[in-house]
Amino acid sequence: MAKPGSRSIDLLGKTVEYDVQRSTEASEPRIDVDIHGVTVVLPNSADVHPATLLKENAAWVVDKRQQYEAHREQVPDRTFAAGEQFPYLGEPRTLVVEPCRKHTVQDDTIRLRQSAVEQSSVEQVLENFYRSCARDYLTDRADDYAEQMGVDYEALELRNQRTRWGSCSTNGTLSLNWRIIMAPPDIVDYLLVHELAHLTEQHHGEEFWNLVAAYVPDYRAKDQWLTENSVKLIFSEDDL
Template sequence: MPETAPRKVTLQGENVAYEVRQSDEATQPRIDLDLHGVRVVLPDDSTTDPEELLKENAVWVLEKKRKYDAYREQIPDREFEEGERFPYLGEQYEIVVEQRPASQVVENEFRLAKHHVEQTSIKRALETLYRRKARELFENRANHFSEEIGVEYDKIEVRNQRTKWGSCSTTGTLGLNWRLMMAPSDIVDYVVVHELAHLREQNHTDEFWSLVAEHDPEYTEHSEWLEDNSTSLIFSTDDL
């Protein structure tokens, strides 16, 4: 998808930088916004003026841009070094590197195996530990709530989606984001309950939410917490 050098346009008195990309897959002109900025995507044969397209959608563009600007400012500035602290089930745990057979979470510390850090990095060793503990916790909570709800799931896949916390396939596979391990445990439970409930109700019907509420009475607060605190669960800039 060819792209041009960054351009600028004035929208309601505000200077906005944007890129233009040509796409043989695009069927019509569109505007994409995310953490990386504003892009106008045009079909190869398009005669649309990207600047005019942005001006026609100025209110929407500025609203989305401000949202992502605010989001970007909230992204944690994490350093992958000994002594740094990372969230684990809602609490801050310190990184310690030491001679040990395997990395483990002990007494509010991430005790990383020195040989693993030397072979890879603190970042990789820490993520590996998060993922391992995520599988342990996810399986424990899924087994607990599936019995409560009266459903059976097939398997759990520990995933790393950028914006999705959980999913449930029609075949019973639960996909759960390992970065949930940085959130409080009741948030983990909410996501597990939410996905298991889809094994009974595929859509977000009143019956679905009633089922979720039955096993997580504070699900509304937990959902809002995820919405408001998603930036605190960003592990590194690779997540963006």
């Protein structure tokens, strides 16, 4: 079923649904394809027709869409109950709800304060905890890499992005998807280096990738991991 407001186009004999977004943070037109679908992102000042961009990249779009449609079959069926496992920094952790002073990650568990769950829900409390952990962890790692790379960022914002893991605005604001806290630490580091590199190189040219490679030599493998495993980082059915 088509999403409200979505459009469709014929690419290589296949009907492809897509959305169009205008972004003040985008420096050039791009096509995002992920578990949620196809999105054409255009800078506010760009005079580019989305259909033209899609046709020019038809083979890539169709191939990526097919990959993600296969990944959708692997979407976790989460019930948000004590005893269920959720990833935290790449490791599965068993969810425990118990009387305690604060939420914590201990060994192979995520322990949530029972009184908070009773006032809300496991899903909401866990999301809030993930967001809190993400802000602390991502800020520490971003500060570390910014110093190594000799750049300064203005602010770090957590977003509920549906089509991207991160972005870096021209004014130096890092916008990161809070769900990345579920990924392994080396994947988190790659994402941060990628976005911080945009403070020096705005486009994805050779100079940009050379800069990323200086800090993450196997960046291609990390990027491929995100492509192949993003479905494992889906938090709830609301993400779909």
